[in-house]
Amino acid sequence: MERIKADLRSYIEANFIMGAGGPVLADGDSFLEHHVLDSTGFLELIAHLEETYAIRVGDDEMVPENLDSLDSVAAYVLRKRG
């Protein structure tokens, strides 16, 4: 779990925050509320998850409960990998 979260944080920081100033994202912070991801950003995140973790994100799984924070994404990936 912690390893996945750290990898995800690196991905989010490298691709969306890109070293720009602003508050540090906490593990439970909403990507939406903090304007880290917009709708295209979520689609990019999903493509990244599918490629990196060899999972298939179902249409009905594309909900904020699974994808809207480092905590929720890491937990979702763990569940999917069983």
Place this chain on the structure above:
Amino acid sequence: MTLSANEPRELDLDCQAEAERIGRWMVDTLARRLHRRGFVVAISGGIDSSVCAALSVRAVGAGKVFGLLMPERDSSGFSTERGLALAQHLGITHEVFDIAPTLDALGCYRQRDEAIQRVFPAFADDWKSKIVIAGGLAGGINFFKLVVAEPGGDLHEARLPVRDYLQIVAATNFKQRVRKTLDYFHADRLNYAVVGTPNRLEYDQGFFVKVGDGAADLKPIAHLYKTQVYAMARALGLPEAICRAEPTTDTYTLAQGQDEFYFALPYAQMDRALWARDQGMGAAELALAIGISAAQAQRVFDDIEAKRRAARYLHASAETIEPVGPQ
């Protein structure tokens, strides 16, 4: 004013008075701010560009308005038919310019079809396609599905990976950008100004292509809700076929309503949702008025704000590190 489920009145408009006000503003803007001699209007055959063309004629006279019809391979034949009927009705000089060869040379169709074939390898020239939005109103994250139809009519659909989605949109955006290039050719040739034709929903929610249909010198109906644009078309006495035209994107080969591609709701409900949002009304009140659940209404409000954030990039001119030029 409140929202009523039975008698929606909040978007009622005194169309004659409003046409008068817009006309005065257009003349004033043309002469005193833009310093040009007339208007170029791209006519799609839809309601917004038709009303803009009619308002332009009302403002400066038919002799100072140039209409451009720019169909391409995927345009509906009805669009050009209605556009021609409008140009004749208004008595304006107009030109039909088929942009398909230009789009072909730029790779518009090839780039689009390559992306489609990554999802549906059997997709061929005689198939049709469109993109539809999904997820948002059900409480999920917005995503896009590609729908394709075989020549026999069999439909297939699949979620679009982001890379393919972006390539299809980028390729189809050539259409709006090529049209804008032609608008400005004629504007420069005639020393006219280019009229942009978005209604309030499109302008506010960013339903336009940056440096494509988003580019213009003035946008005379950007403050009018779509419902009001329809009322204006009737008040201006436009041909019946135009007054009844359903809003479509006319960009993909399968028929595609604007609410399938971009907006969460059909335009009449979307108008009322946007109005309610800007009046500070709650989701429960909107839900009651348009017959959706309170949770759905809240998602519509959230989607309105998300699209406004995305639209900031579309509206913005180039950033500079500090203000440059006269302040």
